[in-house]
Amino acid sequence: MPTPSPIASPYLTRHTRPDRPARRLVCFPHAGGAASFYRPWARYADPSTELLAVQYPGRENRFREPLIPTMEPLVSAVADELLALPPLPTVFFGHSMGAAVAYETLLRLERAGAAHVTRLCVSGRSPDGAADRPAVRTDDEVVEAVRSLGGTHAAVFDDPELRELLLPVIRNDYHLIDGYRRRTDAPPLRADVHALTGDRDPQVTPEEATGWKALTSGSFTLTVLEGDHFYLVPAAERVARTAMEPAQPLPV
Structure with missing residues (x-):
């Protein structure tokens, strides 16, 4: 898989860089996650995304x-880094914690007058x-919470060195x-x-999940797929293509 193209902001990693981009998808990782989680989605992107x-x-x-x-x-x-980019018809996708981060980021962009983010996908x-939600979690409670959700993080806690390396990020x-x-309000x-x-x-x-409908004056869609909290790993192609459906064109 090609190495992502560099970008000036440390907050943004490019997984594709079209010569003439027509649209943009910005993905927000889950708790403990990183930009590389979405790297496989590059294979499903068309040349203009x-x-x-x-x-x-x-x-x-x-x-x-x-x-x-x-x-x-x-x-x-x-939000500051995204506002500095040239505007393109844009979709946000956030999974788990990333859904909340994407929502709050979009609120700030819309408050600043930006209208180019036309769809928010919350997963x-x-x-x-x-x-x-507990107010405070012990390390063992954090580990148990991650294990209960499945996904790619659970196995790392079987390795003491990896646990010591990754636990501070997940705990944070x-x-x-x-x-x-x-x-x-x-x-x-x-x-x-x-x-x-x-x-599941x-x-x-x-x-x-239908509660998101009350948070927009735009349209609302609900998609339920087979699987647990990390349903989007085995369903990566379908989820990625759904997220990358063409955004609405910008107003002229």
């Missing part, structure tokens, strides 16, 4: 940078997350999302919203 993934500090090429433990400074930094999360992200509360999004979830996701039911 620019695929970007957000890289949170403290992982992969940003390993030595301080982690950000709260939502506000993270989304402010991401594996209801608008307000789990109702029984759980702290961030456990402490996050969506503002109930936030204006509705102008962008359309597409919620996706697995039919222990964190969100299809009915709870």
